[in-house]
Amino acid sequence: GAVVSQHPSWVICKSGTSVKIECRSLDFQATTMFWYRQFPKQSLMLMATSNEGSKATYEQGVEKDKFLINHASLTLSTLTVTSAHPEDSSFYICSARDPPRDTQYFGPGTRLTVL
């Protein structure tokens, strides 16, 4: 149990376009989801906390107008990278909190490459 999926697993886009990444909890309801970014050989960097039905809370230094987060249901959160640029290329990972176990389960990640 406690499976989290992400789609797409990888995406290549041109500079200036927007990209949407979906994060789904498949077998539990997640009131809270988190979005992370990971650079090569580095640990996870928290970008934002997403609560179902409310606005996301962004970490300091993360542009909320660039990284739009929507948590429309208890099983789905989306991250939209708007007007992507090469410096936005990274590995994006979501996690979902399973309330009964108070444990975060991670998705497989999305590799974004902006040309």
Added chain:
Amino acid sequence: EDQVTQSPEALRLQEGESSSLNCSYTVSGLRGLFWYRQDPGKGPEFLFTLYSAGEEKEKERLKATLTKKESFLHITAPKPEDSATYLCAVQAGQAGTALIFGKGTTLSVSS
């Protein structure tokens, strides 16, 4: 400031050579300490949650322990498939708050 430090940064073992990874933490109001395994190009895979000092949990060749200042991940007779980055994270304060991650220990096990 809440902080998590993992050591060593990298560890190379021969198959069957047991060892331990360390995670020391400074946090006010520890709610839980988590261990994850991450393979290259994949998301972290949940291993254990520890809640209070003295607690231990085991899964196959892995055993996690917790004291008031640190946690150890013991690997007994590792196999090459245990090669991965092991991440330690703590949660403080209220339920649902974000995890604070260490930088990880990259384990390489050779046959």
